[in-house]
Amino acid sequence: MAYAEQFIDKLRKSGLRPTKQRIKICEVLFDTDKTFHFTIKELVKIIENQANIKVSLATVYNTIHAFIKKGYLKEIPLNASQSYYDTNVTHHHHFFDEEENRLIDIHQDDVDEVNIKKTIPGKKIKSVEVIAKIVSDNQSQK
Amino acid sequence: MAYAEQFIDKLRKSGLRPTKQRIKICEVLFDTDKTFHFTIKELVKIIENQANIKVSLATVYNTIHAFIKKGYLKEIPLNASQSYYDTNVTHHHHFFDEEENRLIDIHQDDVDEVNIKKTIPGKKIKSVEVIAKIVSDNQSQK
DNA sequence: TAATACATTATATTTATTCTAAACTGTTGA
DNA sequence: TCAACAGTTTAGAATAAATATAATGTATTA
Numbered sequence: 001m002a003y004a005e006q007f008i009d010k011l012r013k014s015g016l017r018p019t020k021q022r023i024k025i026c027e028v029l030f031d032t033d034k035t036f037h038f039t040i041k042e043l044v045k046i047i048e049n050q051a052n053i054k055v056s057l058a059t060v061y062n063t064i065h066a067f068i069k070k071g072y073l074k075e076i077p078l079n080a081s082q083s084y085y086d087t088n089v090t091h092h093h094h095f096f097d098e099e100e101n102r103l104i105d106i107h108q109d110d111v112d113e114v115n116i117k118k119t120i121p122g123k124k125i126k127s128v129e130v131i132a133k134i135v136s137d138n139q140s141q142k
Numbered sequence: 143m144a145y146a147e148q149f150i151d152k153l154r155k156s157g158l159r160p161t162k163q164r165i166k167i168c169e170v171l172f173d174t175d176k177t178f179h180f181t182i183k184e185l186v187k188i189i190e191n192q193a194n195i196k197v198s199l200a201t202v203y204n205t206i207h208a209f210i211k212k213g214y215l216k217e218i219p220l221n222a223s224q225s226y227y228d229t230n231v232t233h234h235h236h237f238f239d240e241e242e243n244r245l246i247d248i249h250q251d252d253v254d255e256v257n258i259k260k261t262i263p264g265k266k267i268k269s270v271e272v273i274a275k276i277v278s279d280n281q282s283q284k
Numbered sequence: 285t286a287a288t289a290c291a292t293t294a295t296a297t298t299t300a301t302t303c304t305a306a307a308c309t310g311t312t313g314a
Numbered sequence: 315t316c317a318a319c320a321g322t323t324t325a326g327a328a329t330a331a332a333t334a335t336a337a338t339g340t341a342t343t344a
Contacts (some may be wrong), residue, residue: 054323079225132269
């Protein structure tokens with residue numbers, strides 16, 4: 001099971017012991033070159049479909065939060081009833097399609113550097129996120 | 143009660159009848175030149191402190207949603223346990239101070255136009271929001 | 285002013301998330 | 315091998331924001 005080494009490494013670096021359940025979560029999140037967006041509910045569904053092991057909600061939440069703290073995942077700043085997470089932790093932005101409830105990456109190169117001239121004394125900027133909401137562009141619609 | 147005319151007008155244009163409770167909500171939200179941010183909980187608290195009338199949560203939620211639909215209020219796209227709303231509906235952006243749970247306006251002029259080169263077929267951009275998270279800038283902190 | 289349509293309210297419901305406490309597991313050291 | 319311990323998992327309870335419900339109340343209209 002040498003391919004699990006990277007997962008075990010990620011877990012250890014996040015301060016977590018490598019357990020069956022956590023490695024399974026890693027397999028779903030990190031075992032591919034492609035990055036993706038997900039909600040906790042979706043993640044649990046994927047795990048249930050793929051695995052013969054059961055993972056509780058509490059374990060999923062705990063693990064996700066540890067990965068976010070470590071920087072292996074990002075939370076996407078979006079008003080929604082549930083939180084969206086991103087396995088793409090590089091600096092980038094998002095379209096949010098409100099009609100289809102779908103997130104689409106915008107590569108950093110596709111947005112000019114966001115240059116904020118205002119500063120707050122004693123504070124520094126930790127992150128800058130752009131969310132562009134998109135809707136259908138039907139001519140027929142008003 | 144001539145000063146209430148503007149509130150009655152806003153309510154009617156939002157498709158709502160002007161009732162005591164709704165006018166009270168308007169007084170809190172719109173009876174000042176200054177714009178501000180609020181959560182539902184904060185709004186209810188302000189109303190309770192100012193008014194001798196009782197307004198139920200359901201009425202507050204319904205009224206706020208009608209105003210958002212009409213464009214008299216904006217929801218601020220922020221991951222938080224509760225939603226934040228803004229009486230400033232002009233195009234602008236926000237700092238979010240995670241340590242103090244505080245929103246600060248960034249005037250449109252203080253951010254260069256966000257120019258997104260990527261497009262999605264059949265979709266048009268409805269809104270673009272920038273959220274810059276800020277934290278303390280202590281030298282003592284790592 | 286009567287009839288109607290819409291509002292308000294308290295309460296129940298829903299749903300995401302967090303908490304809890306008991307049972308479990310893996311590691312360490314004797 | 316086993317006891318002890320620290321950390322894990324889990325089901326279910328708790329929490330809290332937001333929404334739905336249904337009975338009662340109020341504004342509007344003709």
